[in-house]
């Protein structure tokens with residue numbers, strides 16, 4: 001039987017998410033021993049050793065379900081950010097909190113506004129809920145605040161803003177976000193998705209919890225997947241006022257974060273020295289990356305995240321395929337509507353060197 005006719009129309013409209021290729025797959029397919037992956041905005045230093053230790057400690061207890069209130073993790077995050085525990089959202093990655101948000105607020109036909117390009121899950125999850133996705137082009141690779149506001153109508157439920165933006169790595173500064181929040185009509189929720197917040201260097205980056213504290217209709221999302229290095233465990237968190245979180249809590253599956261993930265996240269949050277090392281490594285690497293790209297005569301978008309968007313002035317897909325054959329996995333941005341751009345993790349000084357050397361060869365060859 002062909003099940004297509006039984007599948008929801010919304011599912012037919014979905015384009016599957018294309019993740020970065022796993023290292024093992026590239027090693028297997030191309031017979032390469034040494035492969036580096038710079039395609040998924042991951043932490044170049046791995047997880048905090050303290051998080052690994054904490055995860056190991058929980059293993060003898062994994063026959064039990066987790067504490068569904070996530071008392072310890074919730075209170076730890078609340079204390080760290082100085083908010084009430086009822087403000088704290090927890091999910092299987094911030095992806096799952098995004099899902100909770102659309103499941104809670106979006107009726108079929110409601111409009112959801114976001115930039116293009118931006119994090120692909122806004123499109124996928126909103127489409128799944130039969131929302132109308134209203135996409136506003138970035139302006140010079142930065143969110144266009146006026147464009148986003150113009151796109152809001154009386155049917156808009158949510159505005160998603162990834163800050164920093166994925167794939168551009170640019171940010172909206174505090175003044176710009178405030179001007180958007182001051183203009184946003186009542187009843188529209190603004191989701192500030194700050195998956196890369198810890199990498200931002202600009203002093204004008206918003207302290208978004210202040211918006212929540214000041215009573216703006218904002219949900220702030222953070223994650224343990226990036227700077228904290230726990231992408232494989234899947235833990236994300238967020239903040240909103242109880243008027244909002246009480247509804248989001250209703251759609252959450254019980255035990256949505258594993259006990260191992262919760263324990264590792266608690267330890268990761270405490271390991272401030274590790275976080276500091278990660279940030280400094282990324283900041284050093286990104287400057288090396290800029291220098292390497294300038295020497296190759298390539299333009300890039302200065303980034304506040306742990307990845308950089310590079311204009312390779314030819315088919316980025318071809319460049320990415322050629323890099324892959326040299327054991328370097330990067331992300332061609334054609335699916336983001338940028339056929340000549342690659343998104344590349346800034347990684348460590350060593351991976352920058354390898355990437356730039358491989359790119360230099362590839363640009364000579366094609």
Ligand SMILES: Cc1ncc(COP(=O)(O)O)c(C=O)c1O
Nearest residue numbers: 093094095119166195223225236
């Ligand atoms: C902007 C943005 N938000 C959210 C996520 C999801 O992260 P996770 O579900 O691992 O927390 C990502 C992942 O790449 C992202 O780029």
